[in-house]
Amino acid sequence: MNPQALLDGLVAGSMIGLGAIGVTLTYSIMRFANFAHGEFISWGAYFALTAAVSFASTFGIGIDPLGPFSFGWALPLACVLSVVLTALLALALDWLLFRPLRRRNSEMIILVIASFGASIALRSLLEFIFTNAPRYYSDSLQISMPLFAGIRATPDQLLMLGVTAVLFIGVHLVLSHSETGRQMRAASENPALAEVAGIDVARVVRMVWIFGGGLAAAAGVMAGLVVQIRPYMGFNLLLPLFAAAILGGIGSVPGAVIGGIFVGLCEAVTVQMIGAEWRQAVAFLILAAVLVLRPNGIFGKKTP
């Protein structure tokens, strides 16, 4: 096996992991599988694209590549704006669609199907606005540099791994040590008791959308940077996202990230050893195997 699969897998796995955090939080607190989560990734990528292009064309700044990277100042700034906009998109979708259904005490399957509809609508809207043609944050080509043991990586890929590590550690610390994190865990275990204990569960739900949407946007910008930007980019990540979230155990943030990296590594190894056409099958096989062998996942505490 070529050790290069390790790096490719880590890069793909970080994007999956960041996306899976949102899936696992939504599932554990609102108790439904949000099929529209992939669309937050796509919209995040396009929000950042639009913002970066606007910054560059309006102010003429941020085009020149920063040091060894393929992009200029415009992209990091656009990424921050995209995180905010995608979080707002997630909140708006909840307000328009999921909250009215929750108020009616709709069954879980209704929410799942509604999220499926939202996914189609959001994806079609992207195709309508931006067409199906792939887009890129930068035209500049990056030469990957040799690291060790024959592994090569582009500066963009290394930056991405670094940013993922920082985001993951940050989110983990917030959820495990802060007041908000404690309230999220309480609402996840028993929403009615959380209310009785004085926790505003509606506020906790808003925090979940902000975290999930924001991290999805970060994943989208990274995927756009190292692969390309397409309306289907998020939808194609959906199966790996669910495989990672369920493998890690619903509700567990470290589980989602470790699950994401595992799925990414398995994909990379499969591409190398069997063939690229089997990449999509890997997440499916992992998902099926976890559901049969260990439905609560690695870090799962209870049946979701």
Added chain:
Amino acid sequence: MTFAAPPSASPPTPSDTVLETRTLVAGYEAGLPIVKGIDFQLRKGAFVTILGPNGAGKSTFVKAIAGLVPKFSGDVLLNGKAVTAAAPHHMIRSGLAFVPQTENIFATMTIRENLQLCAAILPDRALLRQRTDAAYAMFPDLARRPGLLAGSLSGGQRQMLATARALLADPSVLILDEPSAGLSPKLVAEVFGTIATVRRTGVAIVLVEQNVRAALRIADDALVLVEGRVRHHGPAADLVDNPALGAMFLGDRSGINAETGR
């Protein structure tokens, strides 16, 4: 102030009432009320037990007060203020703490974390720490291993933790919904020990209980519900050794008539 009457002798006044319901109608589904117009007043520091046969609406009544069951009409007043439409998480801020019957602790969190959740309503860290220490002093069982997962506690200890968490908010009313349900006799004694401890803090208590004799021994007053309505409200002592009591719990009117007609 020799002319002032002792507090125990003064008649109940509106300012003395911490919790009041006015013709409260509530239930899970519209058109199917379970609580059918209950008027109820609770004085400051009083201890009332709510009794009644299965399906009388005891739990529904207290859950409706706490905001967990939809109210169709009527009002709930807490310390004189209407809280009829308040969200459940506002009730504890207004002074009403509710301890559900089952699943009343966060099993996947430690004892300490369960108590720390009170920070949601008590932003003053020093005060929270002070009250947490007081809760540990009241329930030494909890203080022994605060890092223990609450899910590994016994039924009686869970009830202690749930009660301690409720008391951290320093409520004026504490509602306990069948705390002894499903526990072994030894643990039931433990739970009633907990209630006796809580009683000394001076909080007004509403206790829904199936364990009639034990509840009547510990409470000042009893409110008996039958089919969603108040059947009897008076001193608990009046109901002790009342032969009609058993009949009332069977919902058997002929039994009561037979007793009174003798």
